[in-house]
Amino acid sequence: MEILKSKFKKIKWISLYLLIPMVILGCEDKETEKLNQNNNLIVIIMEILPAMVNYCPQAEFVVEKGTEYQIALQKDKSSWFQFSPNGNITPPEEKRDYFLTVTKDSSTSISLRPWTSCKTFSSPSRSTMTPQSATPTEVIFKIEKDSVQFSETNRFRIELNSDTQTTVKIIQN
The missing domain is CATH 2.60.120 (Jelly Rolls)
Incomplete structure (x- = not known):
């Protein structure tokens, strides 16, 4: 259970750090905003999903x-x-x-x-x-x-x- 809690805590912080640039870098230009959203989505997929996929506890x-x-x-x-x-x-x-x-x-x-x-x-x-x-x-x-x-x-x-x-x-x- 501790392993799952630490993984979710890590994911929560990674998500927060990824959302801050999305808010700060909000653009008036719709094309740039769409490009930033796509780039942020790629970062989320590459950073968060791998951390979520391995739930295996360490084998002693x-x-x-x-x-x-x-x-x-x-x-x-x-x-x-x-x-x-x-x-x-x-x-x-x-x-x-x-x-x-x-x-x-x-x-x-x-x-x-x-x-x-x-x-x-x-x-x-x-x-x-x-x-x-x-x-x-x-x-x-x-x-x-x-x-x-x-x-x-x-x-x-x-x-x-x-x-x-x-x-x-x-x-x-």
Whole structure:
């Protein structure tokens, strides 16, 4: 949420700085005024839109296939991560399933929240992902192929649902 607030604050200031010259440089000559408006529109498109398009939060770490990671979890505080495409790219005709395995204490309750297509005007999913399978100490989530192969536009985070701080292990296979 903080990232979105800072982006909107930046956009607000850029917009203000772009509007001031429009007001000050108002001309009586209609042709010059139209030219100034077109130039200002080009500046707005080139300066403001790129800042608005990338909503992806910084990934605190990148999950490499086959590597185990320990994550410290706290209630209402979690880090975004992304999957590495290394070792995950397959030919288009090949079908393959991707999974994220989370190993945890039996008393720990967790969920996985996706944010797909975060470079566009989307927002994190309101719902969490449904596990493919779960035991008291292991939860397995099926990950979509695009989330792995186009990782620069997708983020995930593991959220702690239980009250006690804990550490979990994750591995993508």
